[in-house]
Amino acid sequence: MRILSLSALACLLAAPAFAQQAADAVAPEAATKGAFALASPAVQAALAAKDAGQEVTAENWMIAAANPLAVEAGAEVLRAGGTAADAMVAVQVVLGLVEPQSSGLGGGAFLVWYDGTTGELTTLDGRETAPLAATPRLFQDDAGEPLKFFDAVVGGRSVGTPGTPALLETAHRRWGRANWPTLFQAATDLARDGFTVSPRLAQLVERDAERLSRFDATAAYFLPGGTPITAGETLKNPRYAETLQALATHGADAIYTGPLAADIVRTVNTAPGNPGVLSAMDLAIYEVKERAPVCASYREFEVCGMGPPSSGALTVGQILGMLGHYDLAELGEQHPDSWRLIGDASRLAFADRGRYMADSDFVPVPTNGLVDPAYLAKRARLLGGKKALTQVAPGTPEFDHALNLADDEALELPSTSHISIVDAYGNALSMTTTIENAFGSRLMAGGFLLNNELTDFSFRSHRDGLPIANRLEPGKRPRSSMAPTIVMEDGKPALVIGSPGGSRIIGYVAKTIIAWADWDMPLQQALAMPHLVNRFGTYDMEEGTGAEVLMPLMKLAGFEVNARSLNSGLHAIEVGEVLKGAADPRREGIALGE
Ligand code: GLY
Numbered sequence: 183m184r185i186l187s188l189s190a191l192a193c194l195l196a197a198p199a200f201a202q203q204a205a206d207a208v209a210p211e212a213a214t215k216g217a218f219a220l221a222s223p224a225v226q227a228a229l230a231a232k233d234a235g236q237e238v239t240a241e242n243w244m245i246a247a248a249n250p251l252a253v254e255a256g257a258e259v260l261r262a263g264g265t266a267a268d269a270m271v272a273v274q275v276v277l278g279l280v281e282p283q284s285s286g287l288g289g290g291a292f293l294v295w296y297d298g299t300t301g302e303l304t305t306l307d308g309r310e311t312a313p314l315a316a317t318p319r320l321f322q323d324d325a326g327e328p329l330k331f332f333d334a335v336v337g338g339r340s341v342g343t344p345g346t347p348a349l350l351e352t353a354h355r356r357w358g359r360a361n362w363p364t365l366f367q368a369a370t371d372l373a374r375d376g377f378t379v380s381p382r383l384a385q386l387v388e389r390d391a392e393r394l395s396r397f398d399a400t401a402a403y404f405l406p407g408g409t410p411i412t413a414g415e416t417l418k419n420p421r422y423a424e425t426l427q428a429l430a431t432h433g434a435d436a437i438y439t440g441p442l443a444a445d446i447v448r449t450v451n452t453a454p455g456n457p458g459v460l461s462a463m464d465l466a467i468y469e470v471k472e473r474a475p476v477c478a479s480y481r482e483f484e485v486c487g488m489g490p491p492s493s494g495a496l497t498v499g500q501i502l503g504m505l506g507h508y509d510l511a512e513l514g515e516q517h518p519d520s521w522r523l524i525g526d527a528s529r530l531a532f533a534d535r536g537r538y539m540a541d542s543d544f545v546p547v548p549t550n551g552l553v554d555p556a557y558l559a560k561r562a563r564l565l566g567g568k569k570a571l572t573q574v575a576p577g578t579p580e581f582d583h584a585l586n587l588a589d590d591e592a593l594e595l596p597s598t599s600h601i602s603i604v605d606a607y608g609n610a611l612s613m614t615t616t617i618e619n620a621f622g623s624r625l626m627a628g629g630f631l632l633n634n635e636l637t638d639f640s641f642r643s644h645r646d647g648l649p650i651a652n653r654l655e656p657g658k659r660p661r662s663s664m665a666p667t668i669v670m671e672d673g674k675p676a677l678v679i680g681s682p683g684g685s686r687i688i689g690y691v692a693k694t695i696i697a698w699a700d701w702d703m704p705l706q707q708a709l710a711m712p713h714l715v716n717r718f719g720t721y722d723m724e725e726g727t728g729a730e731v732l733m734p735l736m737k738l739a740g741f742e743v744n745a746r747s748l749n750s751g752l753h754a755i756e757v758g759e760v761l762k763g764a765a766d767p768r769r770e771g772i773a774l775g776e
Pocket of ligand 1: 598616617618619635638661662663664684685
């Protein structure tokens with residue numbers, strides 16, 4: 183049999199075929215437009231721009247997020263002179279209502295902030311925390327073997343202390359201008375009067391109906407009378423409206439102390455079949471942590487984001503830091519070697535992620551060593567061949583503390599949501615927010631879903647006698663892949679970006695930065711570009727798109743390949759003479775600016 187060379191097969195990569203986006207990416211858009219038919223003219227225009235594959239441009243401010251109702255709430259805040267931090271609060275509390283499966287008050291988030299006045303970058307860690315009573319064996323059976331994933335997820339066992347309410351309050355205190363209670367009005371009105379169920383929410387409820395039906399409060403809300411809610415129907419959540427009003431009046435204490443805290447603890451610890459170990463003390467002592475941003479150089483940019491306990495900025499930074507040694511612009515997006523390099527740089531970065539990245543308050547993480555240019559140059563030399571690497575192992579970054587660790591293969595499955603905002607004061611905010619799995623633990627308290635973030639820990643604590651960095655420990659924060667990012671150029675934001683997608687977030691964000699920075703793609707086109715993502719297993723190509731054209735080529739290069747749906751939810755803003763906003767066509771979000 184004649185085997186075609188990579189370069190001969192490269193001619194398969196005719197531009198139109200590769201650029202073709204997912205067929206199913208178009209259907210939700212049309213349905214989304216129907217679901218938001220009554221929204222403002224500005225929202226209609228934003229939906230139309232996305233439909234046409236164009237960015238939204240603006241002079242003063244811009245928001246991009248996962249649901250038009252949430253974006254509209256944030257836009258109102260910005261129109262009234264609020265900051266990006268104010269708008270984020272309004273967006274988040276509406277998302278918790280209209281996209282409850284992805285993020286909300288029962289979850290956690292990471293926030294990257296660029297201050298337009300001081301020019302400083304700050305990152306806030308609002309990650310969920312393991313209860314003090316949790317042990318490394320929480321997700322193991324009596325024989326010490328890991329539980330099956332959904333046996334661990336559904337119920338109280340997986341619930342960590344939520345961080346999002348405290349993060350909203352901290353961001354508002356530090357950078358807000360608006361009156362705190364006003365930020366809850368839009369969400370409260372929608373919760374009381376009802377909102378239109380979107381096609382995506384309805385579809386996910388139907389798909390998850392059995393798990394959602396296991397708990398009374400959750401079943402009553404999502405499956406009233408035993409029937410899943412449907413797209414286009416009006417859904418009210420009076421319990422959530424009460425919670426929002428308590429939050430508006432008393433601040434985050436309304437969630438962390440008092441009757442609502444007691445309700446959360448009771449719900450978690452009495453979950454039928456799978457109770458958890460959360461206490462009132464866990465909630466009372468929760469704190470948001472400010473951490474140093476992690477930045478990596480790429481071309482003329484500094485790519486900055488959230489360090490440990492997230493692996494996001496480190497892994498994105500490692501991928502880009504290695505690829506900076508190769509001329510992807512010259513190769514172009516059609517060339518198989520571009521994808522070989524991206525695929526193997528990702529595998530090398532994920533090998534380091536599995537070995538070294540976890541909550542640095544509990545394990546020594548070689549944060550600086552992992553993105554040190556000399557280390558990445560050494561790792562990049564491994565990519566110098568013509569074929570995929572046959573062996574991918576963690577490297578040996580410079581380490582402040584000597585410690586032998588074993589590798590972790592914990593997956594984070596896609597739920598999550600991303601918010602990008604630039605305000606009229608020159609501030610920029612990138613925040614990725616989650617309750618982990620779609621519908622989190624499936625438990626509800628106070629009208630919102632509680633997270634299952636603890637399953638982002640490794641279920642095993644040791645391997646071959648060595649500890650795993652991301653093992654569960656009381657008070658520790660599970661490793662995340664969330665990568666809220668601000669790409670800086672000459673000390674100022676050039677791109678604000680992030681995505682949901684579990685551990686694939688890293689690939690989505692890195693690839694979109696490459697498309698924008700190296701291949702000069704307009705932002706909306708960069709977001710829509712078909713995905714190819716490699717973590718620590720197969721090279722995944724986005725099903726039904728031009729990316730599938732690359733399957734034989736990547737197989738020939740030596741990768742294991744796989745076609746599958748790759749459901750990112752990228753939201754991005756390019757900051758230049760004007761602001762350009764873009765929203766991922768695979769989801770229901772929009773970018774809106776003025
Ligand atoms: N639970 C998704 C993440 O934190 O990456």
